[in-house]
Amino acid sequence: MISNKDEFDEFLLESFKDGRTIRELRLSEAEANYIKFKVPKAKFRKITDHLNTASKEWYEVDTRRSK
Secondary structure (H helix, E strand, C coil): CCCCHHHHHHHHHHHHCCCCCEEEEEECHHHHHHHHHHCCCCEEEECCCCCCCCCCEEEEEECCCCC
16 A cells, blocks of 8 residues: 555656656555556556565556557
């Protein structure tokens, strides 16, 4: 669960405000699920990092609308 949704929504706006539709974001599972809920057509690709043992992982998030 995301503790501060308003703050996370601001982070998302800042991440995509320049018009880019693809970003690499370090997200927790809850944050990734929240984006999937907010932007159902978003595509996610986990960027593998074998050394990462933290609770967050890197994802390529593509928010382009499918045609």
